[in-house]
Amino acid sequence: MGPIIGKGCKCVVREATSLKANTKVAIKGFTKKGMSAKELECIYRERDILQVCHHQNVIDFVDFFETPSYAFTVIELANSSTLADYCEINRFSFTTL
Numbered sequence: 001m002g003p004i005i006g007k008g009c010k011c012v013v014r015e016a017t018s019l020k021a022n023t024k025v026a027i028k029g030f031t032k033k034g035m036s037a038k039e040l041e042c043i044y045r046e047r048d049i050l051q052v053c054h055h056q057n058v059i060d061f062v063d064f065f066e067t068p069s070y071a072f073t074v075i076e077l078a079n080s081s082t083l084a085d086y087c088e089i090n091r092f093s094f095t096t097l
Helices: 037-052 083-089
Strands: 002-007 010-015 022-031 062-066 068-075
Touching: 037 062, 062 083
Parallel strands: none
Antiparallel strands: 002 010, 010 022, 022 068, 062 068
16 A cells, blocks of 8 residues: 555545556545444445546446455545635635535
């Protein structure tokens, strides 16, 4: 796996290369230890939603796997811009969204 490209309160996102497709992907790694049943349910719900969403403005789902201790969601790697970058370029402010 490559460098960390993002962090959340329950996960770390790393850049990686898919060996199947030889493309760049993002892997969201969750530590399941200490997570409540509701938090785990949210991970599985996100997976389920990504599997059925096919739209140009939604990140593509690639794969999901887990161990007793960890869960990993593999998704398309987005370009380097963020929502904040988009808003700044298009002169939106977070107070007007």
